[in-house]
Each structure stands twice: as structure tokens, then as C-alpha cells.
Amino acid sequence: MLNSCIPWSSEDAGFYRRQGYWQDKELSLILEKQVRENPQNIAIIDNGSEKSYACLEAASSQLAGYLFAQGLRAGDRAIVQLPNCFEFYVVFFALQKLAVLPVLALMNHNQVELSHYAQSLDPKLLIADATHSLFQTSEFSQKLGNTAPNLQHVLLRGSNEWARNLTEKLYASACLDHYHCVPFRKHNAEHVAFFQLSGGSTGTPKLIPRTHNDYFYSVRQSVEVCQWSEKTRYLCALPAAHNFPLSSPGALGVFYAGGTVICAPDPSPSSCFTLIEKYGVNWTSLVPPAVQLWLNSKEREHVDLSSLDVIQVGGAKLSATVAARLERELNVTLQQVFGMAEGLVNYTRLDDDQWTRHNTQGRPMCDADEIRIVDEHNQVVAKGEVGLLTTKGPYTFRGYLNDTLHNVLSFTEDGFYRTGDLVRQTKSGHLIVEGRDKDQINKGGEKVAAEELENHFHAHPLVYDCAVVGMPDELLGERICAFIVKCTNSDQSFNRVILNRFIRARGLADFKHPDRIEFIDALPKTKVGKVDKKALREYITNLLVTLPIA
Numbered sequence: 001m002l003n004s005c006i007p008w009s010s011e012d013a014g015f016y017r018r019q020g021y022w023q024d025k026e027l028s029l030i031l032e033k034q035v036r037e038n039p040q041n042i043a044i045i046d047n048g049s050e051k052s053y054a055c056l057e058a059a060s061s062q063l064a065g066y067l068f069a070q071g072l073r074a075g076d077r078a079i080v081q082l083p084n085c086f087e088f089y090v091v092f093f094a095l096q097k098l099a100v101l102p103v104l105a106l107m108n109h110n111q112v113e114l115s116h117y118a119q120s121l122d123p124k125l126l127i128a129d130a131t132h133s134l135f136q137t138s139e140f141s142q143k144l145g146n147t148a149p150n151l152q153h154v155l156l157r158g159s160n161e162w163a164r165n166l167t168e169k170l171y172a173s174a175c176l177d178h179y180h181c182v183p184f185r186k187h188n189a190e191h192v193a194f195f196q197l198s199g200g201s202t203g204t205p206k207l208i209p210r211t212h213n214d215y216f217y218s219v220r221q222s223v224e225v226c227q228w229s230e231k232t233r234y235l236c237a238l239p240a241a242h243n244f245p246l247s248s249p250g251a252l253g254v255f256y257a258g259g260t261v262i263c264a265p266d267p268s269p270s271s272c273f274t275l276i277e278k279y280g281v282n283w284t285s286l287v288p289p290a291v292q293l294w295l296n297s298k299e300r301e302h303v304d305l306s307s308l309d310v311i312q313v314g315g316a317k318l319s320a321t322v323a324a325r326l327e328r329e330l331n332v333t334l335q336q337v338f339g340m341a342e343g344l345v346n347y348t349r350l351d352d353d354q355w356t357r358h359n360t361q362g363r364p365m366c367d368a369d370e371i372r373i374v375d376e377h378n379q380v381v382a383k384g385e386v387g388l389l390t391t392k393g394p395y396t397f398r399g400y401l402n403d404t405l406h407n408v409l410s411f412t413e414d415g416f417y418r419t420g421d422l423v424r425q426t427k428s429g430h431l432i433v434e435g436r437d438k439d440q441i442n443k444g445g446e447k448v449a450a451e452e453l454e455n456h457f458h459a460h461p462l463v464y465d466c467a468v469v470g471m472p473d474e475l476l477g478e479r480i481c482a483f484i485v486k487c488t489n490s491d492q493s494f495n496r497v498i499l500n501r502f503i504r505a506r507g508l509a510d511f512k513h514p515d516r517i518e519f520i521d522a523l524p525k526t527k528v529g530k531v532d533k534k535a536l537r538e539y540i541t542n543l544l545v546t547l548p549i550a
């Protein structure tokens with residue numbers, strides 16, 4: 001399992017190494033420099049409590065030692081589901097030290113998602129949060145155990161067991177002035193460090209193996225592009241496990257540069273504004289709907305946000321109008337970030353002109369990122385034309401975990417990853433995202449694979465057919481509309497309420513639930529007999545124009 005990824009070709013790997021992109025360092029060494037040179041600098045502020053680099057290093061070593069004593073070994077897998085907090089990073093580094101491979105689940109993932117990760121990884125360890133609704137009783141953990149027979153350890157942050165075994169280790173003994181990087185066994189940096197989650201466009205979420213070499217490079221280069229330093233005070237308001245606030249440059253970038261991460265529970269103005277004022281936050285990252293909430297918040301009048309220098313926005317397309325408002329009204333520089341958990345990250349540069357900052361989604365961060373914009377026959381389109389973005393590079397993965405069929409479809413014959421995004425490239429090399437050619441709904445940065453939700457509807461005995469599409473939404477960009485064809489043996493009593501209840505009972509993450517259900521006699525088909533989703537999108541868009549959602 002340690003090497004459970006499709007490797008880069010030896011030719012590419014050799015090139016990335018010779019060019020210095022890959023330095024054969026493990027992710028746990030991100031902390032190394034700070035622990036050596038500035039152990040007392042504050043790495044994390046969480047809930048009013050300040051943790052130094054020495055403290056973070058010691059706590060993660062203590063936890064690694066504890067887990068080792070419990071029998072966890074290199075190559076074992078783990079599911080981690082934690083909120084934005086000090087312990088998230090302690091757990092991350094502890095597992096890196098042991099070479100235990102976690103999948104980092106988001107807090108809004110529910111039974112369906114966690115069960116799927118358990119099935120894919122057969123983890124030995126689950127670390128989650130005692131406050132999460134799934135862990136109020138032991139029922140769900142036991143159920144997971146049936147799916148993953150290897151699951152031997154369930155640690156719930158905030159539980160009595162956690163307090164008994166870990167609180168002392170992680171907090172009290174960890175608050176030292178100095179701490180040396182504890183030498184755990186050296187691991188191969190070409191191996192998988194952890195699994196990221198794909199937004200996906202198919203029935204089940206895909207796991208993305210990220211290696212030490214590729215992820216470390218991505219963090220280092222992001223820090224370089226953003227010019228981060230010890231002075232960086234980064235507010236982590238998006239879910240800590242997501243690729244954007246984790247590595248673009250995110251919290252790992254902060255640790256590499258020696259700055260401070262301030263944890264916010266969520267990106268709402270009420271959670272963030274006081275933290276910005278209190279701790280002099282100068283950078284943060286948001287998704288477009290959060291930007292609108294910030295701009296329209298009345299609370300802005302009562303706080304001083306003047307410490308903010310840069311706000312990064314990504315995950316979904318930001319409108320040029322909102323981009324301009326953001327810079328004008330908050331007196332910050334906007335940095336657009338167009339990235340993906342699979343690898344490639346594009347940034348507008350801090351010194352890009354205003355038009356570029358407001359209208360493009362940035363350019364690749366690395367000179368070795370190969371960008372090919374192609375038509376449906378994989379032929380490169382003319383310069384400046386819209387086409388499908390395909391890419392290859394030192395931190396773009398080469399295949400999903402255990403998914404041969406999907407991997408064939410996701411890559412071109414010469415190894416370029418098909419992102420499913422429709423883009424065009426400006427003369428300066430910046431990309432403008434024009435749309436999408438993947439069956440996915442982007443709900444303000446949260447990705448929903450249409451097929452996954454369709455499969456859940458299909459499980460209902462009275463659903464004959466169904467199609468899920470995105471419908472326009474002013475705040476989120478898109479929301480989810482499900483078109484349902486009822487079976488002939490259903491009657492009037494089979495309605496939206498029943499279907500919504502059914503979907504809820506399946507244990508799917510809330511954000512994947514349909515925002516609207518439309519009953520329809522038959523799904524429109526294209527000439528080749530496929531469901532005509534374009535027609536459905538047009539239908540619902542027109543309906544919304546005449547009849548806006550209540």
C-alpha cells in the first residue's frame with residue numbers, strides 16, 4: 001500500500017529530480033527548519049491557545065509514539081475526520097512520521113463517504129471528532145468495522161478515552177521551549193504520503209494518492225509564488241483537509257515558511273472577522289460565496305480588517321465584478337487560485353495587472369507544468385480558443401487508487417490528466433475557466449458528482465429514471481436539481497418529501513442533497529440516446545427566470 005500509486009515514468013521522475021522539483025524529502029520534514037531555528041515561534045492559534053513549533057513537533061511525535069505502541073506501522077491506512085484545530089495538524093504530522101497513510105475526510109462527509117473510504121482503504125485507524133453526529137454512539141464505528149475488518153483503533157477527539165490517553169501527551173508535555181525532530185524511520189519520498197479526495201464525476205468518490213515528493217514540491221513552490229515568510233499570519237477558514245487551505249500554500253505552506261496559522265471554525269464573517277482583528281491576520285483563502293458574505297456583512301463596520309493584505313479565492317469561478325468589489329472594499333490584493341486535488345495549481349501573481357487579477361484564474365505555478373488545451377479528439381485547439389484542459393507535471397498525479405477503468409478515461413494516451421475543465425489561455429499564459437465538461441455540480445466550491453446522487457435516487461423502487469444537473473444560483477454559482485421519472489405503479493402520494501427523506505436516510509453528505517426535485521414524464525435524449533442534460537439545464541434555468549425559488 002505504501003506504493004499504491006501509479007508511478008511517474010522513470011524519465012519524468014529523473015527530470016523532476018534533476019531540476020530540483022523532487023528533493024526526496026518526507027512531508028514530516030516540513031517542520032524541520034522551524035523546529036531547528038525558531039522553535040518558539042507560534043505555529044498555530046486555535047481557540048485562543050497558542051502552540052509553538054516545538055509544541056507541534058513534540059505533540060506529533062508523542063502521538064506517533066502512542067500509535068506505534070498501539071501497533072500501527074508503516075503502510076497501514078487511516079481515516080481522519082477532524083475540524084480546523086491544532087489536533088488536525090498534530091495528527092497529520094504524527095501519521096506522516098509513522099508512514100501511516102490517511103485519507104483526509106471533510107467534516108461534512110457522512111456515512112456514505114466514510115464507508116466508501118473504509119471499503120477502499122481497509123484502514124486500521126479512525127481518528128474523528130466526538131462532537132460529530134456520526135460518533136454520538138458507537139453504532140457507526142462498529143458498522144465501519146464490518147466494512148473494514150482491519151479497523152482496530154477508533155480515537156475520538158474530545159472523548160473520555162482521548163482525555164485519558166492523549167490530552168497529557170499532546171498538550172501538557174508538548175509545550176516545551178525546544179524540541180528536536182524525533183528521528184522516526186526514514187521513508188521513501190516517492191511513496192504515497194496520504195490520499196486526497198476527488199470532487200469526482202462518477203458514482204463513488206475517488207481517492208488520489210499524493211506522494212511526499214510531489215506534495216512537498218507543491219507546498220514549497222506555492223510558498224515561493226506567494227512570497228510567504230515568518231510574517232505570514234494565515235486564517236484557515238475553509239476545511240483544513242481540503243487541498244486549497246492545506247497546501248496552496250495553506251497551513252503546510254505556513255509551517256514551511258515559519259508563519260502562524262489561525263484556525264477558524266468556518267468562513268462566515270462572524271467566525272472570521274474578530275479573529276482577523278485580534279491576531280492581525282494578513283492572508284486567507286475563501287470560496288466565492290464566502291467572499292459575497294464578507295462583502296455584504298454588516299459586521300464589517302464594527303471591526304478593523306486592515307491587517308489583511310491578500311485574499312485568495314478559488315474552488316469555483318469568481319465573477320469579475322465581485323473580484324473588483326473585493327479589492328476595492330476590503331482594500332486587499334486578490335489572488336485567484338484555480339487548483340485541483342489531483343495536482344495542478346494556478347495562481348494569479350501578486351504583481352499581475354488589475355485586469356489579470358480580476359478576469360483570469362491564474363497561471364500554472366511551475367515551469368514544468370505542461371498545459372494542453374484540446375478538443376474532444378484530443379487535438380490542440382488554436383491559441384486563445386476554448387478547449388478541454390489537460391495537464392502533466394511534477395505534482396499532478398498519475399492515477400486514482402484502484403480504479404483502472406476510470407484511470408483509462410481520465411488520462412490521455414500520453415499521460416495528460418483530463419481535468420474536465422473548459423478553459424482558454426491568454427497570451428500571458430493565464431487560464432480563464434469557461435465551463436466544465438464533467439458531470440459535476442460545483443456548489444460554491446463543494447463538488448457533487450451527478451452520477452453519485454443519481455445512483456441514490458435509483459435505489460428507490462418507485463424511481464424509474466433520474467438525472468441530476470446544476471441550476472444557476474446567485475450566491476453559490478450552482479445548486480442541485482434532480483429530475484425524476486416516476487414508475488408507472490407510483491401514485492400521487494409519492495412526492496418530493498418522501499424522496500428527500502429517502503436521500504437523507506441514505507446517509508449522504510448534506511451538501512449533496514438535492515436543492516430542488518422536478519418530476520418529469522420522460523428524460524429528454526440526445527440523437528445518440530444519451531440523457532440530454534443540456535436541455536434539462538436550459539429547462540430549469542428558464543423555469544427559474546419565470547419562477548424564482550421561494
Ligand code: OOB
Binds near residue numbers: 199314316317318
Ligand atoms: C479545488 O480543488 P477540488 O479538487 O475541490 O476541485 C477542483 C475543481 C477544478 O477542476 C475546477 O473544476 C474547480 O474545482 N475550480 C475552479 C477554480 N478552482 C477550482 N473553477 C473555477 N475557478 C477556480 N478558481 O477546488 C482547489 C484545489 C487547490 C487550490 C484551489 C482550489
